[in-house]
Amino acid sequence: MDYEALYQQKLTTADEAVKVVKSGDWVDYGWCTGTACALDKALAGRMSELEDINLRGGILMWQPAIFQIPDVEKKITWNSWHMGGVERKACTAGFGFYNALRYSELPRYYRENVKHVNVAMFQVAPMDSHGYFSFGPNASHLKAVCDVSDVVIVEVNKNMPRCLGGFEEAVHISEVDMVVEGENPPIAELGAGGAPTDVDRAVAKLIVEEIPNGACLQLGIGGMPNTVGSMIAESDLKDLGVHTEMYVDAFVDIAMAGKINGLSKGIDRGKQVYAFGAGTKKLYDYIDNNPECYAAPVSYTNDARTIAQIDNFISINNAVDIDLFGQVNAETAGTKQISGAGGQLDFVLGAYLSKGGKSFICCSSTFKQKDGSIASRIRPTLADGSVVTDARPNVHWFVTEYGKVCLKGLSSWQRAEALISVAHPDFREQLIQDAEKMHIWKRSNKR
CATH class of the missing domain: 3.40.1080.20 (Acetyl-CoA hydrolase/transferase C-terminal domain)
Structure with a gap:
């Protein structure tokens, strides 16, 4: 298989990729530093023509563009696997909610209970010579998300570390529907806080x-x-x-x-x-x-x-x-x-x-x-x-x-x-x- 040729066939723009999202869809935004970025901005730009979009994700490291659209609480619902400061504000604003689950159960929960996601979109490291996109430091449950999604869109970020592992730490080009080359922002940093007390x-x-x-x-x-x-x-x-x-x-x-x-x-x-x-x-x-x-x-x-x-x-x-x-x-x-x-x-x-x-x-x-x-x-x-x-x-x-x-x-x-x-x-x-x-x-x- 010519992985580079397959990559080029699936390569598209963020604006084109998000056209697959329909009103009423469940969209998975990835996890932590792998949260969609260019795709998020593109989807936010489409929201005037969409309604009732349910999003899943967790540990947001920045405020997504989709949180900043007019009448956000009427357009989207954010369903979080783990809360941070950004998500707490979404809860206060009335469009964010917490999903209670033991974290260890999350991959099985997607495969056996969710079973179906309309669209998954998230950042990955560049494809390697064997056709794999590393999830970066976000293996977590993302392979399970890919397994149950109708459409998988990866957003390539050259700054995403390539994280090695044993299993379910990457997704293959053959399992991806669309590839978007993102804006390559620096990977969001999480500070260690102030000096110890x-x-x-x-x-x-x-x-x-x-x-x-x-x-x-x-x-x-x-x-x-x-x-x-x-x-x-x-x-x-x-x-x-x-x-x-x-x-x-x-x-x-x-x-x-x-x-x-x-x-x-x-x-x-x-x-x-x-x-x-x-x-x-x-x-x-x-x-x-x-x-x-x-x-x-x-x-x-x-x-x-x-x-x-x-x-x-x-x-x-x-x-x-x-x-x-x-x-x-x-x-x-x-x-x-x-x-x-x-x-x-x-x-x-x-x-x-x-x-x-x-x-x-x-x-x-x-x-x-x-x-x-x-x-x-x-x-x-x-x-x-x-x-x-x-x-x-x-x-x-x-x-x-x-x-x-x-x-x-x-x-x-x-x-x-x-x-x-x-x-x-x-x-x-x-x-x-x-x-x-x-x-x-x-x-x-x-x-």
């Missing part, structure tokens, strides 16, 4: 103490996981592995410090495995054509059965708050969706199944409210409308700047006592009184 450093220190040589790491996104990564890079730890949902800058720092070789992993030895990645240019340059980095579908990376095969698995994730029963909310502020379920529960379950594995949920003990007052992240019960991301039987370790506690299997009074022991001292007495009212405090408990 004293709280971040205190929490990170408590977690790093629990990591043995030869451990395999999963880091979530946020200040605390990033700080843990920085401390690991500066530590004496060695022979570490990576098996994660999201590849972040911290892994590059740890690898460049010579801490990662992956040789202690029971599977995928020597490989840093991830479902998707986002960060600075440093990250994109590192994963580009790097045979040590292994892009794979999220149904593999996040499957608890996969994680369980890796000894000493260490999972580190953030939380919004936790109640005295041990229920963790990591995705909402009351009824307001601020992120998503993602893969946190997948890794909480998988890490515990790993021999020697531990999952850590971490957060600061307090936060500042809109009126400037300070509130505890450890609450008697979760706020009205808050979502339980991790049910209480599944939570393993919980960490604040005041300490770390293992909650697995504790009775309700033991759990309440443990959580109060790592709460901010200013809130402990009130939490004890709340626990007493809920009959989860014993006279013999420590005050």
Whole structure:
């Protein structure tokens, strides 16, 4: 097969490609840094003649042009697999909604439940000599999307890193209906945030103490996981592995410090495995054509059965708050969706199944409210409308700047006592009184 000839046959413009979209269609926009760009602008330009367009995507790194059309809430509905700042604004505006699903289930969900997408469009790396377009750092679930789409349109971006992997990290020219050569914008960067706070450093220190040589790491996104990564890079730890949902800058720092070789992993030895990645240019340059980095579908990376095969698995994730029963909310502020379920529960379950594995949920003990007052992240019960991301039987370790506690299997009074022991001292007495009212405090408990 002459792949270059096939490429030229399917090559078209963004304006021509989006003519395939019809009113009432379901259109998949890709994922994270692979979200459609030139095609998005072209589709936005067509919206005056279209109605009722349903879009799927997630972790938007910029505001799509289609969000900026007149009367947007009357024209489109954005259905997000995971929320970011751009998508939160869409929810507030009335045209954005969250799709609740464990992230590991997404490829199967497309193949068995969605079954049919009208049009899929997303950015890819340039075609290689074998006819494959790499999804870049977005393997995630995109092959499943392609498998169930009537029309697949790829938007080639020369700046997209070519991410190597074992399976479902690319789509072949024979499976693509149209090719658009985009404007080659730089890949959107996700900053690491500000400098770590004293709280971040205190929490990170408590977690790093629990990591043995030869451990395999999963880091979530946020200040605390990033700080843990920085401390690991500066530590004496060695022979570490990576098996994660999201590849972040911290892994590059740890690898460049010579801490990662992956040789202690029971599977995928020597490989840093991830479902998707986002960060600075440093990250994109590192994963580009790097045979040590292994892009794979999220149904593999996040499957608890996969994680369980890796000894000493260490999972580190953030939380919004936790109640005295041990229920963790990591995705909402009351009824307001601020992120998503993602893969946190997948890794909480998988890490515990790993021999020697531990999952850590971490957060600061307090936060500042809109009126400037300070509130505890450890609450008697979760706020009205808050979502339980991790049910209480599944939570393993919980960490604040005041300490770390293992909650697995504790009775309700033991759990309440443990959580109060790592709460901010200013809130402990009130939490004890709340626990007493809920009959989860014993006279013999420590005050």
